[in-house]
Structure formats: structure tokens, C-alpha cells
Amino acid sequence: MEGAAGRSARSAVVVGGGVGGLSTAIRLKLSGQFDRVRILEKNDRLGGRVKTLKLESCTSSSTYRFDTGPSLLLFPEEYMRTFEELGCELPEMKPVGNVGYRCFFNRRGPRRPGQDTLDLLLEDDEMAAQLESVEEGAGEAYSRMIRAARTALEVGNGAFIDRNFATLAEFVNPLRFLPLLPRLVDGGILNPLSLLRPLDGWLRGYFRDPRIRALFTFQTLYVGLSPYTAPSAFSLLAATELTDGVYYPAGGFGEVALALEARARQVGVEVELAEEVEAVTTSSRGWVSGVRTKGGRGHDASVVVVNADLPWAQRNIAGLGEKGKTEVRGGGA
Ligand SMILES: Cc1cc2nc3c(=O)[nH]c(=O)nc-3n(C[C@H](O)[C@H](O)[C@H](O)COP(=O)(O)OP(=O)(O)OC[C@H]3O[C@@H](n4cnc5c(N)ncnc54)[C@H](O)[C@@H]3O)c2cc1C
Incomplete structure (x- = not known):
């Protein structure tokens, strides 16, 4: 002010x-x-x-x-x-290693085949193998999903995170996406408006198993949002963890x-x-x-x-x- x-x-x-x-x-x-x-x-x-x-x-x-x-x-x-x-001077940043963290799933619900825990594995092949053990085809879907999420990270940083929106119209204005179109298409996001769909719904296009969707959506809680309402552009949070890595300050x-x-x-x-x-x-x-x-x-x-x-x-x-x-x-x- x-x-x-x-x-x-x-x-x-x-x-x-x-x-x-x-x-x-x-x-x-x-x-x-x-x-x-x-x-x-x-x-x-x-x-x-x-x-x-x-x-x-x-x-x-x-x-x-x-x-x-x-x-x-x-x-x-x-x-x-x-x-x-x-x-x-920035304190030394140390990477946490291949396992970013482990998610535990509620055992009281219906039993599902596969694990009761899933790890945020930063190594792509290990992540794909882990997901495949839970749901057939999930390993391949992961590589498509992470490509799109990384794209959301790169374009979303400028279009969502670093910007202020005074009105809803400004937020959903499709003209904002025009200059970003080539990069989005390259990243497998053919419809930029899909970045405004709720994140959980967007991930259903890749994974059926709710545990896998939870692994890649719970990051919205960091910013106080629900994965069921937060725009899928927030897949960028999982993308930074999975592609840039997770660190801690010494x-x-x-x-x-x-x-x-x-x-x-x-x-x-x-x-x-x-x-x-x-x-x-x-x-x-x-x-x-x-x-x-x-x-x-x-x-x-x-x-x-x-x-x-x-x-x-x-x-x-x-x-x-x-x-x-x-x-x-x-x-x-
Ligand atoms: C439990 C928890 C875990 C988190 N984990 C992570 C994480 O792993 N990674 C990550 O990046 N972020 C994490 N965050 C978020 C991160 O802590 C915040 O985004 C960041 O600290 C916010 O910094 P800030 O300076 O904007 O606000 P704040 O840290 O909230 O600072 C605001 C300051 O304003 C002061 N203040 C408020 N009202 C007044 C007033 N009227 N007059 C004077 N002073 C006032 C407050 O006392 C406070 O010191 C976490 C947050 C919490 C609570």
C-alpha cells in the first residue's frame, strides 16, 4: 500500500x-x-x-x-x-536422496492389492516399477503424467504462481494461454484449459488407483488447497519434488x-x-x-x-x- x-x-x-x-x-x-x-x-x-x-x-x-x-x-x-x-549467503542445501518421503495409506478401508505405503521415488525407473506393482500400465502413465506436470511447472510458474489475480475472469482468461500454447502442446497438454480442472480429476486420466493419485496430489495441502478443487496446474508441486528434487537446509x-x-x-x-x-x-x-x-x-x-x-x-x-x-x-x- x-x-x-x-x-x-x-x-x-x-x-x-x-x-x-x-x-x-x-x-x-x-x-x-x-x-x-x-x-x-x-x-x-x-x-x-x-x-x-x-x-x-x-x-x-x-x-x-x-x-x-x-x-x-x-x-x-x-x-x-x-x-x-x-x-x-544461502545455507547449504542438501538433497534428501532417492526417497523424498513415504505415504502411508489407511488400512481400515477396503483392501487393495499392492502396498500400504508408496514412496516418492525420485529415480524414474524405480518410481515406474513401484507404480506398476500397484496398477498395470501405471509405470508408462507416470512418464506421460510427469512430462505434463513438468510442463505445468514451467508455464504455471509464470502464469499462476508468480502472478496476482484481481478477478476470476483474469484467472480463467484463455488469452493468457495463447503464447504458452507451443510449450504446452510439446509437454503433452493439448488442452490448456485442462490445467484448470481439479487436480484429482485430471490425474484420473492417468491412474485409477486412488493411492497413486494421493501420492501425486497431496502436495496441494502445502498451500492449503484440496486436491478435489485445486486446479491441476498445481501438479507443478509434485513435479518440482520429482524432477528438481527435495532438499533440506543444513x-x-x-x-x-x-x-x-x-x-x-x-x-x-x-x-x-x-x-x-x-x-x-x-x-x-x-x-x-x-x-x-x-x-x-x-x-x-x-x-x-x-x-x-x-x-x-x-x-x-x-x-x-x-x-x-x-x-x-x-x-x-
Ligand atoms: C507446519 C508447517 C509446515 C510447513 N512445511 C513447509 C515445507 O516443508 N516447505 C515449505 O516451503 N513451506 C512449508 N510451510 C509453509 C511456510 O512455512 C510458509 O510458506 C512460510 O514460512 C511463510 O512465510 P511468511 O513470512 O510469508 O509468513 P509467516 O511465516 O506466517 O510470517 C508472518 C509473520 O507475521 C507476523 N504477524 C502476523 N500478524 C501480525 C501483526 N498484526 N502485527 C505484526 N506481526 C504480525 C507473524 O507473527 C509472523 O512472524 C509450512 C508451514 C507450516 C505451518
Whole structure:
């Protein structure tokens, strides 16, 4: 949200010090357009959902580490690009190996031939053999499916993930797909509108067995969507796991947040902890003028970026989306 000062704005407030807020604050500071960039964070630590707990064993000298939020590092190239742009050193990313993870299926339902577990196997031949043991023809269907899903990843990143949609019409506009047509056809997606079909339904075109469909659809839960309603473009999540691999940061995910925090402080981003923002304030003419915290403090700013959860922010922070003077953007982190 931008105030009346517009391009000459010199002070920015970022609400929320998760990895999204930290990255945004660093970018704002590096842009050179702001004398002051402040992060206001309601908790007493930065990092948001990213947190690594370290617990001492009571019986030995070992220390155990638990990631309480994210643990799978996906889209490794995005991390590399972002950290490079921020001038920040990325913690070492380690691949998890051939088995990304194992899915366990409910044994109380009707018995089906094949396994009670399926592994996310990153090696194509092993994956095909595993699927074939569950459903005849599934090995061959896998190679077609992963080709289409990889295509969805490549075109979907630009067309869905990196974009904001203000209206449903904008989201389903077929004109958006025209320039992408050749790449889609090459990837076996003959009808681009099929990317808008629910993911589970789309996968029925490849696999009958619900366990196999579950293996390739449950990733939509990462972004809070149901596989029965999420567009099949979200097959890109399984595609990145299966084709780019699954990684984890050495030392735990907390290292990612710590690296961003160190860079933010290095470039001069100011951080205030235990500062819960309760409202975005506006001037009498309706322009953004800053924020007000729960304790009643006012923070002037000509630009306010809210990186708290979007639905919460829309409901609870007054003034969002008013008269075109504020802008709401949201999606994933
Ligand atoms: C259990 C779990 C597992 C996950 N696993 C993965 C995974 O394996 N891989 C992956 O890539 N992603 C995973 N995610 C998602 C990932 O954690 C998030 O996408 C990412 O951390 C979001 O970062 P963010 O900075 O946008 O938001 P957040 O981390 O939510 O940060 C928002 C910050 O805003 C603060 N805030 C909120 N309201 C206010 C207010 N009014 N005033 C001031 N501050 C405020 C909050 O305290 C918080 O610090 C997982 C999430 C969870 C919960």
C-alpha cells in the first residue's frame, strides 16, 4: 500500500517478520528509495513459521533438532535466485536422496492389492516399477503424467504462481494461454484449459488407483488447497519434488531465517519485536499514512507492506483495498 508521497516515499513499514517480510524489507532497503525500513513483528522473534527447535537429550550429550514449520526445501533455484538478489549467503542445501518421503495409506478401508505405503521415488525407473506393482500400465502413465506436470511447472510458474489475480475472469482468461500454447502442446497438454480442472480429476486420466493419485496430489495441502478443487496446474508441486528434487537446509530451516535476519540487520533494516499491528492508518484524504499497534503506538510510513496471512489481514486491518489507493496482493510466501 502506497501513501500520497508515492515514488518519493522515504519510509516503509513491513508488518510481519517471517521469511516473506524479511525478504521484502531487504529488497525495499536495497532499492535505495527508503531512508527507513522497519519490520514490526508481533512475536518476540523473527522467522514466523520457520523455526528450528534444539533440545538437549536428558540421557546423553546429544542435541536433537526439530523443524516446527517448513522442513522440505522445494524450488531450490528460487532460493538461489532470491538469496543472490538479496546479497545473502544461502545455507547449504542438501538433497534428501532417492526417497523424498513415504505415504502411508489407511488400512481400515477396503483392501487393495499392492502396498500400504508408496514412496516418492525420485529415480524414474524405480518410481515406474513401484507404480506398476500397484496398477498395470501405471509405470508408462507416470512418464506421460510427469512430462505434463513438468510442463505445468514451467508455464504455471509464470502464469499462476508468480502472478496476482484481481478477478476470476483474469484467472480463467484463455488469452493468457495463447503464447504458452507451443510449450504446452510439446509437454503433452493439448488442452490448456485442462490445467484448470481439479487436480484429482485430471490425474484420473492417468491412474485409477486412488493411492497413486494421493501420492501425486497431496502436495496441494502445502498451500492449503484440496486436491478435489485445486486446479491441476498445481501438479507443478509434485513435479518440482520429482524432477528438481527435495532438499533440506543444513542445520535446519531456522538457518534460512537466521541468514535473512542477519542480512536485514546488515543493510540497516530496523526491527521491532513484540509490536502487533492492529490497523493501517490513512490520512484524511484516504492515503496510507502508517500503522497503529495494539499498544496504541503510531508508526508513520508512506509505504506499508503487510506480510501477515492475507485473509486475516483483509478482515482485520482496516483500510485495505479502498478506492484504489491501497492494493491487496497475496498468495503464497
Ligand atoms: C507446519 C508447517 C509446515 C510447513 N512445511 C513447509 C515445507 O516443508 N516447505 C515449505 O516451503 N513451506 C512449508 N510451510 C509453509 C511456510 O512455512 C510458509 O510458506 C512460510 O514460512 C511463510 O512465510 P511468511 O513470512 O510469508 O509468513 P509467516 O511465516 O506466517 O510470517 C508472518 C509473520 O507475521 C507476523 N504477524 C502476523 N500478524 C501480525 C501483526 N498484526 N502485527 C505484526 N506481526 C504480525 C507473524 O507473527 C509472523 O512472524 C509450512 C508451514 C507450516 C505451518
